[in-house]
Each structure stands twice: as structure tokens, then as C-alpha cells.
Amino acid sequence: ILNVEQSPQSLHVQEGDSTNFTCSFPSSNFYALHWYRWETAKSPEALFVMTLNGDEKKKGRISATLNTKEGYSYLYIKGSQPEDSATYLCAFLDSGYALNFGKGTSLLVTP
Amino acid sequence: GAGVSQSPSNKVTEKGKDVELRCDPISGHTALYWYRQSLGQGLEFLIYFQGNSAPDKSGLPSDRFSAERTGGSVSTLTIQRTQQEDSAVYLCASSLRDSDEQYFGPGTRLTVT
Numbered sequence: 001i002l003n004v005e006q007s008p009q010s011l012h013v014q015e016g017d018s019t020n021f022t023c024s025f026p027s028s029n030f031y032a033l034h035w036y037r038w039e040t041a042k043s044p045e046a047l048f049v050m051t052l053n054g055d056e057k058k059k060g061r062i063s064a065t066l067n068t069k070e071g072y073s074y075l076y077i078k079g080s081q082p083e084d085s086a087t088y089l090c091a092f093l094d095s096g097y098a099l100n101f102g103k104g105t106s107l108l109v110t111p
Numbered sequence: 112g113a114g115v116s117q118s119p120s121n122k123v124t125e126k127g128k129d130v131e132l133r134c135d136p137i138s139g140h141t142a143l144y145w146y147r148q149s150l151g152q153g154l155e156f157l158i159y160f161q162g163n164s165a166p167d168k169s170g171l172p173s174d175r176f177s178a179e180r181t182g183g184s185v186s187t188l189t190i191q192r193t194q195q196e197d198s199a200v201y202l203c204a205s206s207l208r209d210s211d212e213q214y215f216g217p218g219t220r221l222t223v224t
Contacts, residue, residue, distance in 0.1 A: 004153070031210060043114065044202070044215040089154065097161075097209045098144065098170065101154035 002026050004092045006102035013080050013109055020076045021105040023090030027071035032093040035064055035075055038104070039086040047075075047088075080109040113137065115216035117203050123222045124193055132188045132219045136205030143186050144206075144213060145178060149199040157201075160186065161209060193223045 005024045013019050025033065032051045038044040048057045053068040061078045077084055087106045091099035116135045124130050136143050145157040156170040160180040171177075175194075180186040190197055200220050204213040 034212070036215075041217070043217045046212045046214070049212050091154070093210060097142065098156035098159055098167070099146075099154070099213065100156070101146075103151075103153040 002100040004100050004102040006105050010106040015111050017080050018078045020074050023073045025071050025092040029094040030068045033073050034091040036089040037086045082109045085109050115214050117216035117219050121220045129191045132201050134186045134203030140205035142206045144204045145188050146202045147199040195223050198223045
């Protein structure tokens with residue numbers, strides 16, 4: 001079992017605030033780092049798959065960075081909206097195929 | 112196109128009963144995964160199927176759990192003699208190839224009373 005840690009566990013922000021979460025993972029045997037958004041009663045939705053040290057990916061107001069040498073990734077949300085409320089999961093993939101998930105960061109954005 | 116589907120969406124069962132959970136992966140995806148999330152825990156890998164290869168069952172928590180994938184498509188996860196600690200959301204995912212982005216179904220919420 002590979003230790004993937006996410007922080008904070010939960011976050012409550014106001015609409016329009018920008019926020020970020022952290023995912024830390026083992027820095028050895030790195031293959032990829034996945035970010036997912038999981039809304040209640042829906043399927044987890046893939047946000048990013050990151051493979052290269054220094055990668056920075058963006059999708060709309062959401063972006064992510066990757067540091068494989070020190071074993072962390074940040075997810076940023078700019079100008080949070082109520083529809084961003086969800087649990088954000090990161091998952092580490094080593095040379096295998098099974099994703100090793102963190103416990104997630106639960107985000108609540110209130111108007 | 113159609114995504115990953117799972118049935119039932121919710122299942123309440125009595126301790127000691129057997130349950131079957133079904134997963135229909137995306138057509139053409141050769142890899143299929145089962146995960147579960149117990150209360151307060153992260154998603155936990157259970158089992159992996161790839162094409163006609165023998166499945167990787169290393170994540171199954173006990174011999175009460177088994178899974179099969181028929182014809183390289185639909186998969187069934189079976190839990191025999193359910194226990195209260197089996198209560199969790201069971202998620203199925205599929206991917207085109209190993210290590211590709213995994214597409215998840217909506218899950219089955221299992222409650223063992």
C-alpha cells in the first residue's frame with residue numbers, strides 16, 4: 001500500500017475565492033499522478049493525468065502542478081463557484097496499474 | 112458515448128447474505144478495475160482485469176470476495192456471507208489500456224445490516 005496524503009481534509013470557501021489543495025505521494029517508482037473530482041451521487045470525473053516533473057495543466061479555472069522529485073502536486077481553483085463543490089481526489093500510479101488514492105479534500109463553496 | 116454503468120445503485124442486505132454487483136465498462140476498454148470506499152477511507156483497489164489475462168486479485172480483502180469478467184466485457188463482483196464491514200461504495204472503472212485515464216461508474220452503495 002502506497003501512502004498518498006491529501007490536505008486539507010475539508011475546505012469551506014466563499015464564491016469567488018481562490019483555493020488550493022495538496023497531494024503528497026511517494027517520490028520513488030513514479031509513473032503518473034491523477035486528479036479526480038467526485039460529486040455526490042455521480043461518477044468520479046478525471047481532471048488531469050500528470051506524468052512529467054514540472055508539469056502544469058489547466059482546465060478552465062482549475063489547474064495543477066507536479067513535483068515528482070519531492071513527491072507533491074497542487075490543485076488550484078481560481079474564483080471558486082458553488083458548482084465546484086465536490087471531493088477532489090488524487091491518485092498515484094507507480095509502475096503498476098492500480099491507482100492508489102488519497103482520502104480526498106472535500107470542498108464546499110457557498111454563494 | 113455511453114460511460115461505465117453499474118447496478119444496482121443501492122443495495123441493502125442482511126448480514127450473512129450473498130450479493131452481486133454488476134459493472135458494464137465502456138465498449139472497447141480492455142482494462143477493468145474494482146475499487147471500494149469505506150466510511151472515512153480513501154478508494155481502495157480490489158481487483159483488476161486485462162483482456163484474457165489472469166486477473167490481479169491482490170486487493171481483495173478476504174476469500175468471501177470474488178469477481179469475474181465474462182467475454183472481456185461485463186464484470187460481476189460477488190461478496191459471500193456479507194459482514195457489516197463490507198458496507199461501502201463499490202466503484203468500477205475501465206480504461207482503454209493499462210495506466211491510461213480510468214473512467215469510473217457511479218458506484219453501488221452497499222449497506223449490510
